[in-house]
Every structure is written in C-alpha cells, then in structure tokens.
C-alpha cells in the first residue's frame with residue numbers, strides 16, 4: 443500500500459471477526475475504522491466534506507473552515523486542512539477529552555468552546571451563529587451535508603460488500619447519522635434483505651440539558667427510513683462491552699464500539715441462524731484514556747463517574 | 755410495574771422525579787395514566803394525540819417508532835424512557 447500523501451491513505455480498513463463474543467450460530471465482524479490516518483471513521487467524512495466543497499466551488503484556496511464537532515470530525519478535518527492549506531476552527535463542547543484538545547492544538551486548529559451544559563446541540567448552535575456572522579468562513583456542516591453520508595455510501599459500504607458479500611445486518615452508532623444512512627442505503631440497494639440498526643448512545647443528563655423540548659434536533663443527514671430499528675445503549679453497557687472486547691478479542695476500541703456491539707448481539711436472534719453481522723467501530727480507545735474509561739475497577743462506578751464526558 | 759423515565763427538561767412537571775411508576779399494557783395506556791398524574795406533561799409530549807417530533811420514546815431501550823408506536827406493548831418489568839432528540843455527540 444503506497445500513497446502519495448495522507449489524504450489518499452483513508453479507508454480500506456480491516457473487517458475483523460469476533461469468534462469469542464459472537465452469539466452461538468452467528469458471527470459478528472467489526473469494521474475497524476480506528477485504522478484510518480487520524481484514527482477514526484471521520485477521516486472518510488472529512489475528505490468528502492472538503493473535496494466536494496472544492497469540486498462545487500464552495501471553498502477558495504486558503505479559506506477558513508469552521509465546523510461543530512466534539513472530536514473525530516475535527517481531528518480528521520485538521521489533518522486534511524493542514525495538507526490542503528485551509529485554516530480550521532472547531533466548535534466543541536467544553537467537556538471533551540484532553541487528548542482531543544491536544545491533538546487539535548497540535549494541528550494548529552483554533553478551538554471555540556460551547557457550554558458543556560448544551561452538549562453537541564450547543565456546538566451546532568454556536569457554529570451556525572459564527573458562520574452566519576462571518577461570510578469569509580466555509581462551514582461544511584456534517585450534520586446537514588449529504589457528502590457525509592455519501593462518503594459511507596461510496597467507500598465504507600463497498601468495502602464491506604467486497605469483504606463479506608453475505609452480510610445480513612449492519613449496526614453503527616448514531617451521531618450525525620451519516621454512517622447508518624450511507625452504509626445502510628448502499629447495503630440495501632445491493633441486497634434489500636440487509637437489516638440496518640442504529641445504536642444510540644444514552645448520553646448523561648448533562649447532554650440532555652435543553653431548556654425545553656422545542657430545542658431538540660434531528661440531523662438532516664439522518665434518513666430514519668433506512669433503519670430497521672434504533673436501540674439505545676447506556677454507559678454501563680457500552681463500557682462493559684468495550685472492556686470485554688479488549689479482554690476477550692484483543693481489540694482496544696472507543697466506547698461507542700461497545701454500544702454497537704451490544705446492539706449487534708441483541709439483534710442476532712432476529713436474523714436467520716448462520717447470519718453474519720457487521721458492526722462499526724468508529725475509533726480506537728486511545729483518545730479516551732484520560733477519561734478513566736479503561737482504568738481498573740468496577741464498571742458501574744467508572745461509568746457513573748464519567749457519564750458527563752463519555753460520549754462528548 | 756412499568757417505570758417511566760423522565761428527562762431533566764420535563765422533571766419540573768414531576769416534582770423533580772426522574773422515575774415515575776405508571777400502569778398500562780401499552781405505551782398509550784401508560785402515557786394516559788402518566789399525564790393524568792402529571793398534567794403538565796400532556797402539552798410537552800403531545801400535539802393532539804401524536805407524540806411531538808423531538809420526543810423519542812423507548813420501551814426496553816428500543817425506539818417505539820420501529821415497534822408499534824403508541825400501541826407498543828409494555829411488560830410489567832419494562833422501562834419506558836422519554837428522551838429529547840439531540841444532536842449526536844461523538845461527531
């Protein structure tokens with residue numbers, strides 16, 4: 443595998459079986475997106491967001507890019523904007539992990555903090571305000587930009603089909619909805635019997651700190667009609683599965699991988715015996731070490747202690 | 755008895771309680787009892803007899819839109835969770 447620069451080394455990630463954690467009669471595979479250059483699935487999205495904007499003439503050479511992100515998209519954009527010569531501003535909730543701040547700062551990103559009490563909704567609100575007030579910035583806006591889901595439609599899904607043509611179901615965590623929408627649509631276009639499930643993180647009370655329900659938000663990128671179901675996963679369960687993954691399968695993943703794995707296990711019995719299920723692992727665990735998610739000790743106590751930062 | 759989980763933003767209607775016990779064999783029955791006990795919730799959750807768009811309801815962790823909506827059966831030991839729709843973290 444030889445590449446001219448980092449922007450070309452995105453994708454073609456391993457699909458790895460979990461023989462020890464799959465329920466009897468089924469096989470769960472993890473798509474290990476942590477193998478991308480900046481360590482997450484969002485490298486694919488960052489590349490599509492920027493290159494589509496360039497193609498459509500929305501981004502001038504040297505123009506500042508501004509994006510609401512709590513981490514992975516920002517880090518992916520940071521690397522790409524660096525090699526392509528765009529300065530970058532990320533709007534993030536204050537409670538994101540120290541690793542993410544350090545990485546972004548090292549890439550020369552300007553960080554604007556939004557209140558922790560408003561969760562990702564707050565970053566979206568603030569980024570929109572900043573972009574509206576400054577005509578010189580370009581905001582790709584992953585929550586509303588079709589290029590997000592297109593990255594998965596054109597790259598993630600074809601890789602899965604090539605590696606595992608018999609795939610019966612796909613599970614991914616729900617953030618912007620780009621993964622489930624893009625991969626789900628492509629898999630269903632290829633085989634209408636494929637089932638698609640979203641694993642929805644159950645954020646801590648903090649993230650749900652809206653003042654009223656009218657401030658709720660459903661990302662435009664998410665196409666709910668692609669989903670066969672949507673199952674929420676609490677922090678304790680997500681953390682338990684994530685830690686088991688290291689102990690039993692030797693895979694060190696981020697906490698949202700555990701959430702998808704818990705849902706993959708739950709839906710197996712809805713599928714014919716012998717089915718192969720793909721769950722997305724958006725990233726490795728490295729960026730979350732400082733949260734204490736992997737420290738020794740009782741999982742319930744750990745989850746309770748970090749529920750405010752776990753998914754941020 | 756089924757327990758209904760109330761999100762922070764709605765606890766002003768339940769005297770601060772995060773969990774409320776409510777009887778009923780379906781989501782519709784559970785909610786009608788719930789609203790009878792805590793009338794402030796009616797306006798927040800419903801537009802006519804439909805749940806509002808930014809209200810997600812889960813029975814045993816599964817979104818009722820993909821089950822049978824308000825006709826989704828509720829077992830005695832099920833948790834009915836109400837959650838506001840928010841922008842996903844981890845983006």
Ligand SMILES: Cc1ncc(COP(=O)(O)O)c(C=O)c1O
Pocket residue numbers: 482483484514515615616617618619620621622696698699724725842844845
């Ligand atoms: C850790 C993690 N979990 C889940 C997701 C959900 O992805 P999406 O925004 O495609 O819904 C992401 C996206 O990067 C992520 O980084």
